[in-house]
Structure formats: structure tokens, C-alpha cells
């Protein structure tokens with residue numbers, strides 16, 4: 475088996491994917507048309523030309539605009555189902571998907587519409603594709619603490635369908651500390667917690683996510699490398715980082731994939747995983763992320779297997795399920 479064949483054959487878990495970021499232009503056009511909503515593009519080519527981001531904010535502006543065409547439960551179902559089909563192609567057997575309720579509720583879409591559409595796709599994915607999944611609800615950090623509290627309140631009736639809460643959107647200027655009280659309440663209510671930190675923001679934000687939000691995983695976290703004490707802590711606590719290589723390249727967090735630090739982090743013993751973040755916008759799904767780092771950083775088969783094992787180990791599935799996937803990975807030659 476050559477390297478790319480191994481990547482395809484490895485069972486993998488995805489732990490950092492925004493469902494709104496899987497919205498492919500073709501589906502966006504189809505849903506815009508059936509909902510009779512105008513989008514500022516004439517063709518799929520025009521949409522792709524608009525995807526020339528140079529930082530997180532220039533991406534987020536386009537990402538939120540795209541999500542505006544999602545109105546009905548079926549729209550959310552179709553969005554998630556299309557992503558599950560990509561998972562099946564890439565041998566992603568388990569996924570923990572982010573969704574941004576505020577992006578929809580702020581436009582007058584009911585929380586229940588979003589959750590019902592996503593949940594039905596998750597149920598079908600299990601039944602028809604054998605893919606397991608969990609939902610993580612993210613607070614938009616550019617909005618207020620008060621708005622996050624309201625969103626948490628809205629989520630409580632659906633507590634059984636949402637494994638955890640996260641924190642996304644514009645990082646710099648919106649440190650984890652802003653959401654310390656909301657996260658405390660979420661943990662009290664029984665949610666697991668994760669947060670984007672150290673993508674564009676400094677290592678200090680990773681400390682805050684650990685100490686103030688008490689996260690179970692750090693999303694991105696690549697800037698942790700700038701702080702040796704933080705690196706020691708991540709290694710000692712086996713704290714997972716959900717790294718998104720193609721995203722980092724597209725948003726200029728790194729200049730060149732050959733300079734990406736995921737290989738250095740792995741070799742130092744940080745619990746890194748590979749993820750696609752917003753695959754429709756950043757040029758590829760799970761396997762494309764693996765292919766890109768394997769090539770640019772010359773990863774060997776043991777390292778690729780370790781990354782796949784890390785993805786299950788850092789996930790919110792049971793220990794028995796973790797063991798099962800671990801054994802399957804070990805059995806691959």
C-alpha cells in the first residue's frame with residue numbers, strides 16, 4: 475500500500491468541521507433557487523472566484539452570507555447529508571460537527587428547524603452509511619455574552635442531541651475570558667466544551683481556554699508553539715488540538731504547507747488531529763488535508779496511523795469504540 479492508499483484506507487474521525495462550511499456552491503444555488511433568495515453570484519465559477527481570502531475575517535464575511543439561503547428543515551438536512559456523503563468517500567466513520575445557531579436564529583430561523591434538519595441527517599447517516607456523529611453548538615464570539623446565554627437557554631430542550639458547546643468566529647479581540655460565565659453554565663448543564671483558540675489569536679488565548687473555559691479540546695491551537703510552557707502543558711495533559719491544515723494555508727495562518735507545524739507538534743508528543751474546518755471554502759475534505767500534509771511534510775505510515783488513532787482518542791465516543799477503531803488501524807499494513 476502506498477502512502478495515499480493508506481490515507482484512503484484509514485478509518486478516521488473528524489472533530490473540527492463547521493457544517494455551514496461544507497456548503498458547496500452547487501447546493502447553495504439549488505437551495506437559493508427553491509427558496510427564491512438572491513445570491514450575489516451568477517455562476518458556480520463566480521462563487522469560487524469570490525473565495526480568495528487572506529485572513530479569517532475575509533472568509534467569515536462570505537461564509538455567513540452563504541448561510542443566508544438556509545431556511546427550512548430540509549435545507550439543513552440537505553447540507554448535512556451532502557457532507558456525510560463526502561465522509562463516506564473519505565472513510566470518515568465518525569464526525570463531531572459544529573453548527574452556529576446564532577447565524578440562523580438572528581435571521582428569524584427557529585432553533586428547532588436547524589436541529590431537526592441536522593439530527594435527521596445524522597440518523598440517516600448512521601442507518602444508511604454506518605457513520606456515527608455528534609453535534610457541537612458554537613457561540614459566535616463576535617456577539618455578546620448575553621446573546622450566548624440566550625443561545626444556551628434555547629439549546630436546553632435539545633440537550634440530548636447536542637454533545638457539547640464550542641466557540642468560533644472572529645478570534646482576535648474576543649478572548650475566551652469573554653465567555654467564562656457562559657461556559658461554566660454550559661458545563662453545569664452537562665455539555666462538554668471546546669473552543670477555537672490560537673488560530674489567529676495568541677497563545678494567551680489557549681491558556682484562557684484551558685484555565686477559564688476548562689475545555690476538553692482546543693480547536694486549531696497551532697500558535698501554542700510560540701509558548702514553550704504552554705507546549706509542556708499540552709503534552710503533559712494530552713490535550714487534543716484539532717488542526718486544520720488546508721484552512722491554515724487558505725487563511726494565511728501559514729505561508730506554505732511545508733512550513734506547517736503539525737509534524738513538529740506530533741513529533742514533540744502533542745495530541746494533534748487532522749480536520750477540514752470549512753472544506754467547501756478551503757479546498758478539500760478530510761483526505762485532501764491528509765494528502766497535503768503527507769506530501770509537504772513527508773509523513774511516514776506510522777505517523778499517518780498515529781494521526782488517525784489520535785482522532786478517535788480525542789473524540790467523544792466510548793472507550794470500547796475507541797479500542798475498536800484503534801485495533802482496525804493497527805491491523806492495516
Ligand code: HPA
Pocket residue numbers: 492495530537642643644645670673721751752
Ligand atoms: N475559525 C473561526 N471561526 C470559524 C471558522 C474558523 O476556522 N470556521 C467557521 N467559523
Ligand code: ZN
Pocket residue numbers: 490492642670693751
Ligand atoms: Zn473552525
